Amino acid sequence: MSLPRRARAARTGAQPWIAAPAALATVAVAGVLAWALRGHAARIAVVAGVAALVAPILWVIASALRPALPDRRCPRCGAVALVLLRRDDPIGVRCRACAFEDPETYVAYLKDVMDDPEVSGPPTADGTRS
Numbered sequence: 001m002s003l004p005r006r007a008r009a010a011r012t013g014a015q016p017w018i019a020a021p022a023a024l025a026t027v028a029v030a031g032v033l034a035w036a037l038r039g040h041a042a043r044i045a046v047v048a049g050v051a052a053l054v055a056p057i058l059w060v061i062a063s064a065l066r067p068a069l070p071d072r073r074c075p076r077c078g079a080v081a082l083v084l085l086r087r088d089d090p091i092g093v094r095c096r097a098c099a100f101e102d103p104e105t106y107v108a109y110l111k112d113v114m115d116d117p118e119v120s121g122p123p124t125a126d127g128t129r130s
């Protein structure tokens, strides 16, 4: 018994029938653009080259000025209240709003913001934060 066509295509990575015409259309559009812009090749090359040099530098500057923040949204209640279960372990979170707790969830960058009292809450009696 054979799989349905879509399931077989998904398993094997085969493209649907539209892939070949789409590839030909892409080549045709590229050819038309190359023909239409043939007199400006040097200008286009300079602009593309400058963009290739400047874009990564701008990306590094933007990343340094605005570092990534953890997604603290609770998967159960949607409140922005996830905190680490244990301060020294980056795996395991709980929600302060609904008591959701998952010892296997990893939230990127959550450990980096746990020193912020606004995130981790006031210190407890033994000096640690929850």
Ligand SMILES: [Zn+2]
Binding pocket: 074, 075, 076, 077, 078, 079, 081, 095, 096, 097, 098, 099, 100
């Ligand atoms: Zn919650």
